[in-house]
Amino acid sequence: MADTFILGIESSCDETGAAVVRSGEQILSNVVFSQIATHMPYGGVVPELASREHLRAIVPVVRKAMADAGQTYQSVDALAVTQGPGLAGALLVGLSYAKALAFALDKPLIAVNHLEGHIHAVLLEERQKGNHEVNFPVLALVVSGGHTHLYLAEQKGKSWSYGNIGHTRDDAAGEAFDKVAKLLGLGYPGGPIIDRLSSHGDAKAVKFATSQIKHPDRKNRGKSDNLIARTDFSYSGIKTAVLRYVETHGMAAAIARRRNTLAGIEKPNLEDYLALCDMETLNLVASFQRAMVEDLVAKTLTAAEACEAATLFVTGGVAANQELRQRFESESAQQGLPVFFPSRPLSTDNAAMIAAAAYPKWLARDFAPMDFSAEASLPLQRIQV
Amino acid sequence: MSAPAASARETITYSAEETTAFGRTLTDLLAPPKLVLLRGDLGAGKTTLIKGIAAGFQAASEEDVTSPTFTLVHEYRGPRATLYHIDLYRVDTPRELETLGLDDLFAENSILLIEWGEKFARFVRDRDVEITLERVGENDRKIQVTSR
Numbered sequence: 001m002a003d004t005f006i007l008g009i010e011s012s013c014d015e016t017g018a019a020v021v022r023s024g025e026q027i028l029s030n031v032v033f034s035q036i037a038t039h040m041p042y043g044g045v046v047p048e049l050a051s052r053e054h055l056r057a058i059v060p061v062v063r064k065a066m067a068d069a070g071q072t073y074q075s076v077d078a079l080a081v082t083q084g085p086g087l088a089g090a091l092l093v094g095l096s097y098a099k100a101l102a103f104a105l106d107k108p109l110i111a112v113n114h115l116e117g118h119i120h121a122v123l124l125e126e127r128q129k130g131n132h133e134v135n136f137p138v139l140a141l142v143v144s145g146g147h148t149h150l151y152l153a154e155q156k157g158k159s160w161s162y163g164n165i166g167h168t169r170d171d172a173a174g175e176a177f178d179k180v181a182k183l184l185g186l187g188y189p190g191g192p193i194i195d196r197l198s199s200h201g202d203a204k205a206v207k208f209a210t211s212q213i214k215h216p217d218r219k220n221r222g223k224s225d226n227l228i229a230r231t232d233f234s235y236s237g238i239k240t241a242v243l244r245y246v247e248t249h250g251m252a253a254a255i256a257r258r259r260n261t262l263a264g265i266e267k268p269n270l271e272d273y274l275a276l277c278d279m280e281t282l283n284l285v286a287s288f289q290r291a292m293v294e295d296l297v298a299k300t301l302t303a304a305e306a307c308e309a310a311t312l313f314v315t316g317g318v319a320a321n322q323e324l325r326q327r328f329e330s331e332s333a334q335q336g337l338p339v340f341f342p343s344r345p346l347s348t349d350n351a352a353m354i355a356a357a358a359y360p361k362w363l364a365r366d367f368a369p370m371d372f373s374a375e376a377s378l379p380l381q382r383i384q385v
Numbered sequence: 386m387s388a389p390a391a392s393a394r395e396t397i398t399y400s401a402e403e404t405t406a407f408g409r410t411l412t413d414l415l416a417p418p419k420l421v422l423l424r425g426d427l428g429a430g431k432t433t434l435i436k437g438i439a440a441g442f443q444a445a446s447e448e449d450v451t452s453p454t455f456t457l458v459h460e461y462r463g464p465r466a467t468l469y470h471i472d473l474y475r476v477d478t479p480r481e482l483e484t485l486g487l488d489d490l491f492a493e494n495s496i497l498l499i500e501w502g503e504k505f506a507r508f509v510r511d512r513d514v515e516i517t518l519e520r521v522g523e524n525d526r527k528i529q530v531t532s533r
Binding site: 013085086087145146167168169170171172174175179183232236237239240243244376377 | 426427428432433448451452454455456457458459460
């Protein structure tokens with residue numbers, strides 16, 4: 001079959017991204033304009049800043065993606081864009097741009113669900129490495145600041161189907177990492193620094209229990225739901241437990257000092273953080289991360305067994321966490337379950353995953369009508385053809 | 386909006402389940418249109434209470450109501466009200482707030498449930514109902530509902 005070149009565009013949250021991917025298996029370019037620096041003073045993503053930054057970034061990012069790939073607007077076969085879920089204003093920037101470009105070039109436009117993109121990021125990299133032997137069904141844990149979802153993915157002919165078999169009941173795992181980092185005076189985004197500090201503390205020092213979810217309310221759903229046990233997550237409780245620990249152990253003054261000192265350092269490195277963290281803080285950070293990792297791994301592997309998954313994908317920003325990767329690798333091996341992660345650049349939001357997820361839709365000629373719109377809370381459909 | 390006499394309710398719940406159940410009892414008080422502020426520290430139970438409110442209005446099942454910290458606005462549509470669950474934890478300046486376009490969400494059948502809304506004077510001034518959650522024990526929460 002002839003090669004297919006798809007230009008993907010992603011603007012659902014922090015990052016403006018554009019990428020060209022060949023036939024869902026080779027990244028020709030992958031450009032991400034990160035807005036984290038812009039957001040840092042506010043301790044999070046702010047929607048207006050997000051949209052404004054996307055507006056500023058989108059044209060240069062797309063141009064660079066085309067140039068890096070050695071492609072022209074005429075040589076790409078189709079455009080793909082994130083339709084949702086995400087921030088409405090941010091989504092709209094990528095979507096409007098992609099629509100206009102597709103219209104001007106008279107090329108088909110493919111709408112992609114952001115969560116589907118994260119799943120295809122893993123597949124894309126495996127194919128790029130020459131691994132075409134991924135067995136189905138695939139259980140995918142999508143774990144980031146806004147999501148903690150388990151999807152059972154099946155490939156039937158050209159089309160993919162996704163069954164959501166679990167999600168967080170309250171906070172996403174990445175949100176818990178970020179809120180804990182913020183309340184410890186470690187700044188935003190918190191996941192990476194907590195990961196790096198954790199290896200310097202004793203993970204057994206503080207006992208944290210993550211909430212175990214009972215699922216009585218899941219009965220009487222659709223028939224297909226009843227075939228598979230639900231596996232939900234809950235990370236609000238552990239966040240509160242860290243807050244309580246901080247309050248009851250007189251850590252407030254040290255935290256305020258840390259926050260102020262870090263604010264005065266332009267690009268703090270690991271040594272700066274370590275110098276500002278006493279042993280009690282490092283132990284707390286390590287113990288928090290250990291509890292998060294153990295819960296994510298245990299629940300995901302239990303779900304994999306229950307739904308007889310043949311392969312496990314762990315994807316999304318939190319999938320870059322080193323301890324999470326190590327634990328998944330060792331424990332999946334014991335279970336005889338192959339586990340795959342995206343590389344760090346493909347873990348976080350990027351457009352290559354959007355172009356890759358669009359490829360099966362290209363094969364199925366599943367094109368978006370010109371009047372489709374952004375959907376901030378777009379679900380990943382049970383069946384997506 | 387008309388100005389009925391101010392009223393106040395106070396209760397103590399002893400578990401997250403009780404907090405959610407209390408939320409279910411608030412549908413009459415929160416009949417749309419309403420602007421509702423939810424106050425309480427991290428982990429006080431604001432989202433837990435909203436699970437009950439959304440279920441009470443048949444707008445969402447409890448397990449589908451999750452934290453909007455990253456997504457900022459979650460929308461739940463019920464037969465007689467559309468609920469907007471809004472989290473301003475990361476929104477700090479009036480200019481940033483302005484661009485969220487919350488004013489567009491006000492409608493006859495809207496209920497705006499705002500977490501961390503007390504950061505902004507206009508919400509404190511315009512709110513119809515204020516719900517304060519306070520942690521008084523490991524699982525115990527004092528919930529005060531003030532309506533005007």
